[in-house]
Amino acid sequence: MIWALFAAVGCSDKTQEEVADVINLSKRSVAFATEGGSTDIAVACPSQWEAACADTWVTLQPGEAVLTIVAEENPAAATRETVVTVKSANDEKTIAVRQAFSDEPVLLATSVEEELSFDSEGESYTFRVETNGTWTATCDADWLTVTCNPESSTVQLIAAKNSDAHRTAEVTVSATRGDDTKSCPIAVAQISRDENPYYRFLGHYGLHAENWYYGGQLLGVSGTGTYCTVEEKEYRKSVYIKDLFTDGTVIEATYDKYTQQLTIPLGNICKTQEVSASVTRFYFPMTINMNESSFYSGTLTGTYGEGYNDIEEKMCPAIHLSGFHDEYPAFGLIGYQSQQYVHFVDLYYATGSMYFVRMDSGSETSGSGVTQAAARVTVPENKVVIMKR
Structure with a gap:
């Protein structure tokens, strides 16, 4: 303890009187309104002290243990700031001074x-x-x-x-x-x-394609080959696509309110049919390679636009489809029954570029190039073809 006390004294260059000669202020900052005013600051110091400010809009009035700071009215169109310095022989403190201005604009x-x-x-x-x-x-x-x-x-x-x-x-x-x-x-x-972008998707449509398969044969014609309705499922979230390619199918597609597009999932069951007492058939929407009798799931994207309505012979609102895999350019239904995947020779399969085109309900009764071409195709008695998984 004795060594520590000596060490503390030995490291200081100040005398006891110099250590005690410090300035204590009651405030280290003051603020004035636009019209100015005065404020008092208590000053505690054992020795003589003085105050100074470089700006003339501030007047200093030192007193006994008090410093009065006086600010003039602020005529400028800006806030102004300055510093007051209080100094003794051995210490120095500063006071920040700020004054508002009358014409400060509203922000x-x-x-x-x-x-x-x-x-x-x-x-x-x-x-x-x-x-x-x-x-x-x-x-x-x-x-x-x-x-x-x-x-x-x-x-x-x-x-x-x-x-x-x-x-x-x-x-x-x-x-x-x-x-x-x-x-x-x-x-x-x-x-x-x-x-409303969501409600624009709803309605009665025909699927128009660049080319079609029917009866297992490529028809070599473009046009509308199947019909469906797009109905509301959950507002601004999803829709139903019903009766596509054959009656009774229901495909649930999601709607993105930000991109304003439909996402159509493939590979989910869209219809169940009792073919016989012992055979149940499940239908799946798929993209297909008709030449190799193979299929692919994934998703398709539906984007709102316009397309040619070959039934009514005019441009109409349309849902353009994209997202096809290069090796699976066709779109249609795949069946699963008796532990085998099949496709149907009595249903249409779209291929090439395609879109759902809006049309009046019942317009399909007038026929189209696709149905006329299909009428010339002989459909085999066996209505299903075994597919590769």
């Missing part, structure tokens, strides 16, 4: 784009408001509900279901600071059901 920004689009079936959207003033949000249309939350600095917009035509509104976010006001307009639109 306003939001986390939303200048335009918003709402779904036809109704939805909500919340965005943030960034401002240094007081704010509010209003709307010029009664179909859009606007709720302001100052505590979280957010605005929630709720659009009701739109059962009519396309409609628009404008939301205005306004902020005020002193005499300064700023506004931020946000254009809002809500599509109709007819414009």
Whole structure:
């Protein structure tokens, strides 16, 4: 302990009086309003001290154990800052001084784009408001509900279901600071059901292909060879494709609301049929190599667009199919029965580029180039062909 005490004293170059000569301040920073004012700071120091400031808009008034800082009115259009130094023979401390300005503008920004689009079936959207003033949000249309939350600095917009035509509104976010006001307009639109990308996929379709197989033979003609309906399963998530290639098939396809595309899975059972008391047949949608009697599952992608309707002889809305494997260019049904995979010579198989084309229900009764060509094909009595797995 004696050695430690000597060591502590020996390492210091200051005397006891110098160590005690320190400055203690009651504040190390002060702030003034635009109009200026004064503030007192207590100063504790055993020796004489003095205060200084380089900026003339600050006046210093030293007193007994107190320093009064006086700020003039700020005429500038900017915040101003300076430093006051309090100094003794052996110590020095600083005081930060800041003063606001009268014409400081209001700042306003939001986390939303200048335009918003709402779904036809109704939805909500919340965005943030960034401002240094007081704010509010209003709307010029009664179909859009606007709720302001100052505590979280957010605005929630709720659009009701739109059962009519396309409609628009404008939301205005306004902020005020002193005499300064700023506004931020946000254009809002809500599509109709007819414009809804999901509902555009629903309807009655014919599958139009570049070429077709029927009766196990390549027909060498393009056109519509089978019909189906696309129905709603779960809104903006999935659809049913029904009666494709033969009655009773049901294929569940998923819908991506961001890409606005359908994903059609292959290889899942789409129909079950009791062929006899001892034979049950299962149907699967597949891509196929008709020459090698082999098949491939995977998925197809359906993209909304336009296509030629050879039945009605005009351009119509269409769902274009893509995602085919090069070695399996045909699309149709594969059956499984009696522990064997088969394809059917009395059903159509599409090949080449293809799309579902929208048509009026019942249009297929007028016939097409595909059905006319198929009528010239002799269908073998055995209606199934063994497939390679």
